[in-house]
Each structure stands twice: as structure tokens, then as C-alpha cells.
Amino acid sequence: MEVTRIRALRGPNLWSHHTAIQSIVSCAPQENSIDELPGFEVRLRERFPELSPLQPTGHNDRISLAHVLELVTLGLQAQAGCPVTFSCTTPTLDDNVYQVVVEYSEEEVGRKALEIAEQLCNAALSDTPFDVATALAALRELDEDVRLGPSTGSIVDAAVARGIPYARMTSGSMVRFGWGSKKRRIQAAEIDATSAISEAIAQDKQLTKKLLAAAGVPVPTGRAVSDADDAWKAALEIGLPVVVKPLDGNQGKGVTVNITSEEQLRKAYEVASTFSDDILVERYMPGNDFRLLVVGDRLVAAARRDPPKVVGDGVSTIAQLVEQVNKDPRRGSGHSTSLTKIRFDEIAKECLANQGFTADSVPLKGQRVNLRNNANLSTGGSATDVTDDVHPDVAARAVAAAHMVGLDICGVDVVSDSILRPLEEQGGGVVEVNAAPGLRMHLAPSFGKGRAVGEAIISLLFKNGDNGRIPVVAVTGTNGKTTTVRLISHLLKTNGLRVGMTNTDGVYVDGQCIDTGDCSGPKSARSVLLHPDVDAAVLETARGGVLREGLAFDRCDVAVVTNVGSGDHLGLNYITTVQELAVLKRVIVQNVAPTGVAVLNAADPNVASMASKCKGSVTFFTQDRHHPVMATHRAQGHAVVYVEEGNLVAAKGDFKHHIPLNKVPITMGGAIGFQVENVMASVAAAWALKVDWVTIETGLSSFSNDSDNAAGRFNMFKHRGATVIADYGHNPDAMAALVQAVESIPATRRSVVISGAGDRRDQDIRQQTEILGRAFDEVVMFEDQCQRGRSDGEVIALLREGLKGAPRTKESSEIYGEFLAIDKAMDKLKEGELCLILVDQVEEAMAHIAAKVAAG
Numbered sequence: 001m002e003v004t005r006i007r008a009l010r011g012p013n014l015w016s017h018h019t020a021i022q023s024i025v026s027c028a029p030q031e032n033s034i035d036e037l038p039g040f041e042v043r044l045r046e047r048f049p050e051l052s053p054l055q056p057t058g059h060n061d062r063i064s065l066a067h068v069l070e071l072v073t074l075g076l077q078a079q080a081g082c083p084v085t086f087s088c089t090t091p092t093l094d095d096n097v098y099q100v101v102v103e104y105s106e107e108e109v110g111r112k113a114l115e116i117a118e119q120l121c122n123a124a125l126s127d128t129p130f131d132v133a134t135a136l137a138a139l140r141e142l143d144e145d146v147r148l149g150p151s152t153g154s155i156v157d158a159a160v161a162r163g164i165p166y167a168r169m170t171s172g173s174m175v176r177f178g179w180g181s182k183k184r185r186i187q188a189a190e191i192d193a194t195s196a197i198s199e200a201i202a203q204d205k206q207l208t209k210k211l212l213a214a215a216g217v218p219v220p221t222g223r224a225v226s227d228a229d230d231a232w233k234a235a236l237e238i239g240l241p242v243v244v245k246p247l248d249g250n251q252g253k254g255v256t257v258n259i260t261s262e263e264q265l266r267k268a269y270e271v272a273s274t275f276s277d278d279i280l281v282e283r284y285m286p287g288n289d290f291r292l293l294v295v296g297d298r299l300v301a302a303a304r305r306d307p308p309k310v311v312g313d314g315v316s317t318i319a320q321l322v323e324q325v326n327k328d329p330r331r332g333s334g335h336s337t338s339l340t341k342i343r344f345d346e347i348a349k350e351c352l353a354n355q356g357f358t359a360d361s362v363p364l365k366g367q368r369v370n371l372r373n374n375a376n377l378s379t380g381g382s383a384t385d386v387t388d389d390v391h392p393d394v395a396a397r398a399v400a401a402a403h404m405v406g407l408d409i410c411g412v413d414v415v416s417d418s419i420l421r422p423l424e425e426q427g428g429g430v431v432e433v434n435a436a437p438g439l440r441m442h443l444a445p446s447f448g449k450g451r452a453v454g455e456a457i458i459s460l461l462f463k464n465g466d467n468g469r470i471p472v473v474a475v476t477g478t479n480g481k482t483t484t485v486r487l488i489s490h491l492l493k494t495n496g497l498r499v500g501m502t503n504t505d506g507v508y509v510d511g512q513c514i515d516t517g518d519c520s521g522p523k524s525a526r527s528v529l530l531h532p533d534v535d536a537a538v539l540e541t542a543r544g545g546v547l548r549e550g551l552a553f554d555r556c557d558v559a560v561v562t563n564v565g566s567g568d569h570l571g572l573n574y575i576t577t578v579q580e581l582a583v584l585k586r587v588i589v590q591n592v593a594p595t596g597v598a599v600l601n602a603a604d605p606n607v608a609s610m611a612s613k614c615k616g617s618v619t620f621f622t623q624d625r626h627h628p629v630m631a632t633h634r635a636q637g638h639a640v641v642y643v644e645e646g647n648l649v650a651a652k653g654d655f656k657h658h659i660p661l662n663k664v665p666i667t668m669g670g671a672i673g674f675q676v677e678n679v680m681a682s683v684a685a686a687w688a689l690k691v692d693w694v695t696i697e698t699g700l701s702s703f704s705n706d707s708d709n710a711a712g713r714f715n716m717f718k719h720r721g722a723t724v725i726a727d728y729g730h731n732p733d734a735m736a737a738l739v740q741a742v743e744s745i746p747a748t749r750r751s752v753v754i755s756g757a758g759d760r761r762d763q764d765i766r767q768q769t770e771i772l773g774r775a776f777d778e779v780v781m782f783e784d785q786c787q788r789g790r791s792d793g794e795v796i797a798l799l800r801e802g803l804k805g806a807p808r809t810k811e812s813s814e815i816y817g818e819f820l821a822i823d824k825a826m827d828k829l830k831e832g833e834l835c836l837i838l839v840d841q842v843e844e845a846m847a848h849i850a851a852k853v854a855a856g
Contacts, residue, residue, distance in 0.1 A: 001065050001125075002026045003100075003118050008107050011522065012591045013550035014584055018086050018103040021073070021110040025089075025098045031065035032096060037125065044068070044124035048132050051075050064089065065121065066098035072117035073102045073110075080139040082109055092574045099574065109143045144332070149173060151189050151439035154454030162458060164468045165554055167526075177461060178468020179553075180500065180534035184461045189409050190436040191461060198406030202435040203248040205280050208405060215404040217397050218429035220415075222282020228269045232262050234281040241284040243431075244268035246276035250434065252376025256347075258284050264354075271347065285415040287428055289375040291383075292390065292412040292419075293442055293453060294402040296460045299395040301442035301451040302387045302419065308342040308371040308380030312363025318352065319344065319359040322371065330444075331380075339446065342371055342380030383441035385448030386419060393422040401430050409457060411437025471497075471536040471689050472529075472553055474588040477562030477601075478581075479734045480678045481520075481540050483713045484562055487666070487682040487703055489538045494699035495691045500528035503540040505711060505842070509533055516843075521545030525552035536689075546587050547573050558685045559588040559614075560599040562677065564606040565733035570761055582606035592616040597688035599681055602629040602640075619688060621680040623673070625649070639687070641680045646670060648680060650687055657693050659683070664700045671744040674737035675714065712842040714741065717853045721831030723747065726839050726849055730757045732764060735771040738836060743775065747834035751778035753825045754838045755818065756799050758790035765795060766802035773806025776836070778828075781814045782821035784840060819848050826852055 005024040013020065030036040034054075045051060052075055054063050067089040074087045086103040104110025116135045123130035148156060152173040159166050159177050166177050173188040185192040190199070201207055209219045221238055224247055225231040235242045244265060245255040254275035256268035265281075272279050293301040310321035325331070326341040333341055342348070344359070348371040352358060355369065363369050375381045394414070402410035416428025423429055442451045462468055471492075475485045482503045489501040489508070498510040502524040507515035509531050515524065520542035528537050529552060541551070564582045575581050589598045589610045596616035601607040603622040608629045611618045620633045625642035634640045639652040646669075647658040661670035664679055679700065686696050712728035723745060729738050742750065752772050756765035772779055781799045783792070796814050803812055815821040818840055825835050826849070839845035 001028070001031055001069070001118070001121065003069070003114070006111065006114065007548060008104075008111070009101075009550040010107070011550035011552055012554065012587060013546060014587060015088060015101045016086050016103070017554075017591065018084075019105070019107070019110075019550075020086065020101050020103045021107075021114055022099065022101045023114060024092075025066040025069060025100050027065050027096045027098065029096060033062045034065060034068060035062070037065070039127075040124055043127055044072075044121070047124060047130045048072065048075065048120060050079050064091075064098060065125075066100050069114075069117050069121055070100045070102055072120055073100075073114045076113045076116055076120075076136065076139060077102075077104065077109060079136050080109065080113070080143055082106065082113075082143055084110075093576060106143055106146050108146050109139060112139060112142055146171065148175075149188070150443055152186070154439055154443050155186060155189070155457050156454075158452070158454035158458040159468075161455075162462070162465075162467060164458065164462060176530070177458075178470075179472070179529040180470040180537065181498070181532060182466070182468045182470055183530070183532065184468065186457070186461070188436045189439055189457065191408050191457070194408045194435065195406060199435045201405050202407060202410075202433050203250075205245070205247050205249075205432060208433050209282075211404045212401050212430055212433070215400050217401050217404070218423050220283040220285050220429055220431055222280060225269075225279050225281050228266050231269045231279060231281050232265055235259070235262075235265055238281065238283045243282050243284045244272050245280050245282075246272050247278035247280045249275055252372075252374045252379055255374045255376075257373040258286075267350065282431075285427070285429055285431065287415050287417040287426070290386065290414040290416070290419055291437070291441060292395070292398040292414055293437060293439070293451075294398050294407075294410040294412060295453070295456040296408060297399060298456075299390060299398055300387075300456040301385070301453050302390045303383040303441040303445055303448075304386050305375035305377065305441065306382050306384070307373060307375045308348075308382070310342075310363075310369050310371065312365055312367040312369065314365035315362065317360050317362055318357060318369055321363075321369075339382065339440075340378055340380055344371070347379075348372060377438065377441055382446035385442070385445040385451065387442075387451055390419050391421055394419045397423060397430065401433050405433050407433065407435055408460060409437065410434065469557075470529075470534060471558075472556040473536070473538045473558040473560065473685055473689070474541045474551070474553075474556040475538065475560040475562070475681075475685075476541045476543070476585045476588055477560075477607075478565045478568045478731065479729070479737065480562040480674060480681070481542075482728075483666075483675070483678045483710050484560060484681050484685075485538050485540045486710050486713075487678060487700075488560070488685045490703045491682060491686040491691060491696055491699040492536045492538065492689070494702070495686075495695045497535040498533050500531055500534035500537045501539075502528055504542070518542075522549045522552035529553065541588055543575070543581065543584055544573075546584060547575070551587065551591060553591075555591045555593045555596070556588060557593055557596045558599060558688045559592045559596070560681050560685050561585055561589065561601060561607045561610060562681055563601050563604045563733070565604065566731070566764075568731040568733075568760070568764070570764070572759065578606060582610070586610045586613055589614050597639075597684075599684040599688065601677070601681070602627050602633070619684040621677070621684050623676060623680075639684070641684045641687075643670065643676060643680075648676075648683060650683060659693075659697055659700065663697070665704050666700075668744070672714065672741040674741060711846050712839050714738075715846065717849060719826060719853050720829050720856070722829035722833040722835065724826065724829070724835050724837065724849065724853070726837045726846060728842055729838055730768075731760065732767040732771060735768045738838075739771060739775040742834060742836055745834060746832075748832040749778075749830075750776045750834045750836070751780065751825050751828070752776040752836045752838065753780045753782065753821050754799065755782045755784065755821075755840050756795040757840075758787040758795055762798055765798040769799045769802030769806075773803045773809045776809055778811040778825075779803060779806075779809050779813075780821050780825045781812065782818055783814075783816055784818045818845055822848060823852070 007022045009020045070087045070089045084103040243257045254272040289305045331339040331341045398412040411434035413432040485503045489499045501508040504518045507519045520540040525539045598614040602620035619639040621641040623643040637653045650657045667675045715726045717724040
């Protein structure tokens with residue numbers, strides 16, 4: 001068994017809505033059925049007993065080794081604690097070759113699981129040892145390393161529940177929510193609106209106390225100190241007991257509380273100095289340690305934090321008791337679990353010494369022994385939810401503290417006997433204010449109920465139920481995609497929106513090109529969705545990108561499928577038939593939002609059948625309003641777009657709107673049939689997005705089909721009194737549509753310049769010149785450097801074969817070089833003639849044609 005071409009499908013894809021790892025698996029002939037591998041399943045289960053059944057109960061299907069690999073990969077992730085359920089294995093047209101797809105929740109974990117699964121299957125094949133326990137431990141550790149921590153994860157979960165799209169921006173805790181101009185960002189529990197100045201204030205504990213005191217919030221007295229002697233001097237000024245802490249610390253690092261002697265203070269100063277050069281000494285406030293979480297203008301959660309401790313059993317030493325407590329599955333080594341393991345370090349031993357204990361002491365049964373004086377969860381403390389107990393005055397003080405510092409999300413640390421009464425009544429106060437506070441103690445407290453703090457943060461980011469989405473239009477098809485994308489973008493721009501657009505020419509934001517080349521894949525789409533100046537996105541969605549990586553979005557508002565026809569690029573990536581191509585292009589329709597619209601070509605059976613897979617509504621378009629699909633859809637009261645008596649008509653129920661085609665320049669008064677179809681699709685998309693009809697008509701009238709607006713898409717020039725048309729058509733359907741269009745333009749003689757794209761099938765290349773040979777007097781065939789995998793002369797030979805027996809073509813020639821072929825055809829033109837140039841290098845060829853036209 002050989003596993004190759006491993007891909008991560010990072011969005012909805014051909015197989016499912018889930019993210020997944022896809023691979024090509026080649027099996028030896030005997031591996032097509034594990035029944036031909038004696039003892040294999042027994043050996044596999046000896047190594048991996050938790051593996052689920054290899055086939056459903058009651059079935060007796062042939063199970064390939066590729067299918068076993070799929071199930072082992074899924075099973076390993078499940079045993080490692082990853083919530084994945086989807087997988088599939090499908091044979092390809094190649095003998096003994098399969099496509100294996102397995103869902104993942106974290107890409108690195110999915111890839112690693114596939115790698116381990118291959119090793120495990122090979123170990124079972126060769127009957128060699130394999131340590132599954134160690135492999136699973138490594139997989140769990142990897143999952144913990146790459147997965148979002150509980151604080152950030154809770155915010156992401158709340159966003160998902162609200163239908164807000166998200167994406168991790170780094171391997172850490174920086175996350176983007178929403179798209180384009182509506183996007184927001186967080187890093188852990190800190191939002192993009194929080195200023196760096198506010199964060200800096202929160203880090204400076206002395207400045208924080210000064211500001212809080214000015215706002216009337218009770219705080220402990222104290223000051224910054226320069227050395228240990230100055231620290232003791234400050235302690236005497238303040239009055240013992242005191243607290244020593246780093247001026248800019250966090251997570252309780254370097255903090256020592258309840259210091260009552262000079263010896264203790266000097267040790268505390270030394271500990272704090274390892275974390276910061278700036279040390280603060282302040283009055284020790286006796287009482288309980290409370291963390292109050294403020295989000296925006298309100299208190300959303302509160303917890304009492306208790307120091308890490310063990311309870312004696314009269315038998316075990318303190319070191320043994322700590323070891324027992326740390327076996328609690330809720331305790332981890334980082335922040336990914338609800339509790340952290342107790343640190344049994346020098347600080348813990350010093351705390352024990354102050355209580356008269358050592359690590360080997362055996363406390364009495366029921367005796368509580370603290371391992372820290374401070375109650376931070378990061379050092380092993382515990383939390384009890386007290387949200388419902390907070391006095392309104394205490395809550396108001398916490399909110400005031402957060403606002404005074406300028407934090408949108410703020411952890412306010414309060415020390416007092418109780419939070420049932422105002423702080424002033426009991427000598428309590430605010431001892432710290434924290435930016436980016438940890439949320440673990442509120443999400444999953446040691447005692448009490450968890451609080452929906454993630455939802456509170458998302459509600460702060462996205463008010464009034466906003467989901468952070470901008471309108472997203474996805475366009476696919478065999479022909480017409482780029483023109484349709486450009487026209488929809490133009491209509492939305494006319495409506496006052498800043499449009500992000502991707503197509504085979506480049507990436508555009510608000511009319512400016514920010515990238516060039518074929519940008520019809522998910523990478524380019526994501527760059528548009530990330531851009532802060534985008535109010536709406538129109539994305540050309542090519543087959544290749546969907547196969548390689550899936551969609552760049554979880555769902556779209558409008559999916560447009562222009563056509564499938566006889567297909568294009570067939571035979572690549574195991575897409576060999578028109579029906580398979582239609583299933584692939586259907587992916588955008590399957591991922592239309594429930595409130596969205598699929599715009600489908602009713603005249604193309606493969607496109608029309610996609611309607612049944614759409615979760616939203618459907619608008620059909622075709623020129624013939626009497627087409628059975630159109631007539632049925634219209635009779636049911638649904639939306640349709642068609643042509644009637646020289647008008648484009650949009651109709652739904654009793655509503656009907658007419659747009660004269662002679663006011664749509666791109667169609668030449670309705671004479672260019674394929675442009676009429678592109679316009680119908682574009683109008684249907686704009687209608688679905690509720691663009692008003694005046695704006696739609698204005699946009700249609702101002703969209704001209706010149707080379708600047710849609711390069712290589714039926715661009716027309718005048719040269720020596722002749723008509724020159726440049727287009728990027730590269731398949732038989734495009735040839736037929738172009739022939740129909742040019743036949744509507746009067747000409748005394750017609751010539752065409754063509755080269756075949758080498759990555760098409762032989763019959764597709766031949767068929768192009770078969771079609772052109774019936775409509776043109778002269779055919780100029782050229783070959784250039786890029787043959788897309790073909791040998792020199794191979795494409796020209798296929799084009800030549802297609803011209804055999806051509807009923808109209810009387811003259812043909814073969815030239816090496818696209819520009820030379822263009823020159824040959826254009827230099828022969830006379831007044832009244834027509835030349836169709838099927839460009840290959842679009843940008844360069846268009847510039848060459850324009851230069852010749854300008855030169856006369």
C-alpha cells in the first residue's frame with residue numbers, strides 16, 4: 001500500500017461540508033480485499049483493539065486495505081479525543097487506486113493520524129510490533145498543542161453558535177471573526193478595540209492603582225521600590241503584613257502575600273526579581289481572593305479562587321498527596337484543561353516551611369495544607385463560581401475599574417471577606433486589573449456552574465444579532481464565469497458597495513487590482529474575505545481549487561452556475577465525465593445559506609438538476625421562457641429570468657420587470673447569445689441580493705465589453721475597416737457560442753486564430769476546429785511555448801485533424817508563436833472582414849492586438 005498526494009480540504013468540498021484529509025492510496029492486487037490477507041484483521045486488532053467494525057452489521061462487502069486505512073485514521077483521532085465522524089473511500093478508474101477522505105478537527109492532527117494509520121496497517125501486514133499507546137499519546141499531545149485553549153475556544157464556540165465565520169490567524173490564539181469590512185479580531189480574551197495604551201496601563205500596577213483610586217475604587221496602599229532595603233522600608237511605612245509582586249507581572253508569577261517579617265520580605269523580593277526589574281510592595285488585604293469578569297458595560301461572571309492545597313489522609317506524605325491530586329483528569333500542564341497541575345516547586349516548599357511542614361510531612365486526616373499563598377489557577381489553584389452572590393455595588397466597582405483603565409474585557413481581582421457586601425464596609429479592595437484575563441475559572445469552575453462568558457464576548461463584538469458576514473456570491477460553470485463575476489461586481493459597485501472580486505485575471509478590491517494571474521481558487525478568495533475594505537465578495541470558483549482545498553467559505557448568499565455543457569478539463573484529477581464535473585461544480589449550490597439563492601441555467605440539464613441540492617431558494621434563467629423547467633418553476637411562484645420581445649424579464653409570482661436589451665451594451669442589442677445568458681445570471685444574482693432595479697439598469701447600461709473591463713471576453717476592435725474580436729474560449733461549447741455570436745455580425749470574409757489547450761482531451765481539441773471549420777473561411781493554427789504537458793506539434797496535429805473535411809474553411813496555416821499568428825491574420829484583413837482571435841496569453845496578446853490597432 002502506498003499513500004500519495006495528501007491534501008487538506010479546509011472548507012466544504014466534493015465529499016462533505018467537513019474539513020478533511022484526502023489522499024490517493026494505491027494497493028497491491030491482493031490488498032483490494034483483506035480476505036486475501038490471512039490473519040491481517042486479527043493482527044490489526046491485537047495492535048489496535050479499539051478499532052470499530054470494518055463493515056456494517058449484516059454486510060459481507062469486499063474490504064480494501066485503503067478502506068481499512070480510512071477507518072484506522074478515523075479511529076485514532078477518536079481515541080485521541082478529536083470529535084470527528086465522517087470518512088469515505090472510493091475507487092478510481094485506475095486499477096487498485098482509491099481516494100480516501102477522513103474528517104479532521106485540527107489539520108496537523110489529521111495528517112499525523114493518517115501517517116500513524118499507514119504505519120499501523122503496515123505493521124499488521126508484516127506482523128511487526130507497533131506501540132499504539134505511545135502513538136496515541138503523541139497524537140493527544142499534538143492535539144493539545146495545536147487546539148485553541150479553553151478561553152479562546154469558548155469564544156469561537158459562541159461565534160459558531162451565532163453563525164459567525166471564523167479563522168485562526170496564527171498557530172496561537174489570534175482569531176478572526178466575520179469577513180471583509182465586518183470582521184473583528186481577538187487574541188485570547190482581548191479584542192481588537194482594546195488599545196495598546198489600556199493594556200500598558202493594566203500591566204503597570206502602580207499606575208493602575210493611581211487611576212482606580214482617582215475613580216473612587218478602593219485599592220491597597222503601596223509603592224514601587226528600588227531594592228530589597230527599600231522594600232523593607234516601604235513595608236514599614238505601609239505596615240505589616242504586606243504583599244510583594246512584580247510591577248508588570250501576570251498569572252500570579254512572583255507574587256508573595258501575607259509577609260510578616262524582614263526575612264520573608266527579602267526572600268519574596270528575590271523571587272519577584274526573577275520575573276521583573278520593577279517591584280511593588282503594597283498592603284496585604286486579608287480575606288478571600290475573587291476574580292470578577294467585566295465584558296463591556298457589565299459584570300458577566302465571578303469566582304472565588306482558592307490556593308492550591310491538599311487534604312491529609314493521615315498516611316500519605318504531602319508530596320504523595322500532591323501527586324494524587326495531579327492525577328485528576330481535569331488537571332493539565334498548560335491552559336487547555338479546566339485545572340492546572342499543582343506546582344511542587346521552591347515556592348511551594350517555602351509555603352510549607354512557613355506552616356511547619358516539609359515535602360515528607362504526613363498531615364493529619366482532614367488537615368488542609370496550602371501549597372501557595374496566592375490563589376492563581378495557573379499554579380494549581382481552584383475556583384468556585386459566585387456570580388449570583390455579587391453585591392450590585394461590588395459589580396459597579398468592577399465595571400468602573402475596567403472603564404478607568406480602558407479595557408473592554410477585564411479581569412478585576414478583589415480581596416475581601418465577602419462579595420455579598422460593599423467593599424468599603426469590610427476593608428476590601430481591588431488589588432489588580434488584568435487585560436486578556438483567563439476564562440477557565442468561569443467556564444468550568446471547580447465548584448458551581450459554568451458561565452457563558454464566550455457568548456458575552458461575542459455579543460460585545462457583534463451587537464444586535466449581527467453575524468459579521470458580508471454578501472458572498474460564488475460563480476462557477478464551464479463558460480462565462482469571468483464575465484459574470486465582473487458584471488455582478490459592477491452591479492454591486494453601482495449599488496455603492498466596495499466589492500472584492502476574484503477571477504482568472506486577478507484579485508480586485510474596490511476596482512484596484514491587488515494580485516494578478518489565475519486567482520479563481522480558495523487562496524485568492526480568502527484574501528478578499530480578509531480584506532477590511534470589502535463590503536461584498538464576488539468569487540469565481542474554479543474546479544481545481546475546490547478539488548485541491550475545498551471552498552474558502554462555509555456558505556454563500558448566492559451561487560451562480562452558468563453552464564456545464566459538454567464540460568472542460570475532463571480526465572484530470574479523476575473527474576472524467578460531464579456528470580462528475582457537474583457534481584463537483586454543485587458544491588457551491590450545496591453550500592448556499594438557507595436564506596440564500598442559487599442562480600441556475602434552466603437550459604442545461606446538469607445545472608437544472610442541482611436545484612434539489614440547494615438549502616435556499618432557486619432562480620432559474622434561460623432565454624426561452626417556455627422551457628419546461630422555467631414554466632414549471634414560474635407556475636409555482638418562484639423567480640425566473642428570461643428574454644421576451646427584446647427585453648430581459650425578471651418575474652416572480654405577480655411581479656414582472658422588463659429591461660430592454662438594446663440598453664445593455666454587452667449583448668449588442670441581444671445579438672450575442674452567450675452574453676445575454678451572462679447578463680441574465682448577473683441580474684438574477686443582483687436581484688437575489690435585493691439590489692433595486694434602477695441600480696441594476698444603471699449598472700447594465702454602463703458595463704461595456706472593452707478590453708479594460710473584461711480582458712479576453714469578446715473584446716471588439718476596428719482595424720483597417722475590419723472587425724477584430726478577441727476571446728479566451730478554449731473548449732467546444734465556447735467555440736459554438738462564439739460562432740453563433742460572430743454570425744450575427746455582417747462580414748465579407750471570416751478568419752480565426754486558434755491554439756488548443758494541451759490539458760484538454762484529444763477529442764475536445766479536435767472538436768474545436770470541427771466547429772470552426774463550418775463557420776470560417778481561414779483558420780490560422782498556432783503553437784507556443786506552454787503546451788501544458790503535450791509534446792511539440794501534438795496540439796497542432798489534433799487541430800489539423802479536426803479541420804479535415806471542413807465544409808467552409810478553404811485556407812489554413814500553422815505557425816509557431818501566438819503573436820506571429822495574430823500578425824499573420826490581422827495583416828491580411830480588408831475592410832468589411834472579420835477576424836476572431838482566440839488568445840492564449842490573455843494579457844500579452846490583448847496588449848499586442850491593441851498596439852496593432854493603434855498603429856493602424
